[in-house]
Amino acid sequence: MAKQMQAWAVTNPGEALENVRLEAPEAEAGAVVLDVARCGVCHSDVHLWEGGFDFGGQQVTLAAMGIEMPLVLGHEILGTVSSVGSDAKGVEVGDTRIVYPWIGCGECARCREERDDLCERQAALGVRRPGGFGDKVMVPDAKYLIDPGDIDLSWAATLACSGLTAYGAVQKLMPMDPNTPIVVIGAGGVGLSAVGVLSALGHRNTIIVDIEDSRLATAKSSGASATVNSRTAPNAIAAVNEAAGAPVMGVIDFVNSPQTAALAFSLPAKGGAVVQVGLFGGSFPLPLAAMAVRAIRLEGSYVGSLAELRELVALARTGKLTPPPVAEVPRSEAGATLAALRDGSVVGRVVIND
Ligand SMILES: [Zn+2]
Ligand SMILES: [Zn+2]
Known part of the structure; x- marks a missing residue:
């Protein structure tokens, strides 16, 4: 009988995760199992x-995306190499590695x-390949594995998505003078990571915008130079510009809802940029003539490249990057954690640690 593994998997979208037994992966050719x-x-x-994404008011289901059940979620993976294919290079059994999941x-x-x-035709781990909510994961090539060195292992895992998403978005505004204002919208886990990345890169003028004072307070301690509560400020645009103290040249929208997009597009000075990252969804009427006349650059950003994850891990290993708050839970609480994230009751990141 083939070896088996356990995983917490989606069997019916939106319902409780189920503990399922699956055939354990084997490390063949260039592959590695962790x-x-x-x-x-x-x-x-x-x-x-929950069963899909909202792309501009249109709900795209997992079935339409060709994603089958049981779906083993989890793409912020760190593991210990347990077997190595005959052609896999650069890793040995027992090595601890961060996994680049966007394969x-x-x-x-x-x-x-x-x-x-x-x-x-991406087949990311935790989306189209079994992910880290299982006790084993197969990676098709050792090049996707990165040594975390001696940084905290739970934080290291989060670098592969929330960290990389933040880093990839920030890099779309670089190079930029460290005193030039950059506005970060959304002080959730990824927004906080972006504040940390900007700070580690030496950026000194980062304004963070959110609608919750508690999240803004966390952002302030993560290195933001100013905070704006866009719900309570009488005029959010004026408040951000006043906090910036100079023309805003970059805005990163980690929410990306019709409301935050309206704010994001009203902020950049001529020649500035808006980077859209969040997956809130919906649509927003783009002020077309203003985009042209003000020479605004609009750029989407989705996770980041393998090279960027290597750079980010190297930055983390220098000690310059302050980890965001990370809470640890057992794998059996993965489903409850999804519900807590859905309900917005999570500050920072949550990592399964067993
Ligand atoms: Zn390809
Ligand atoms: Zn993610």
């Missing part, structure tokens, strides 16, 4: 658990230049 030691629980897991088809032009994040 015992999962940590796995972050992420907001995109919530969307997948592409391996054949297209983007994949050949290690831009798996832009592959049209």
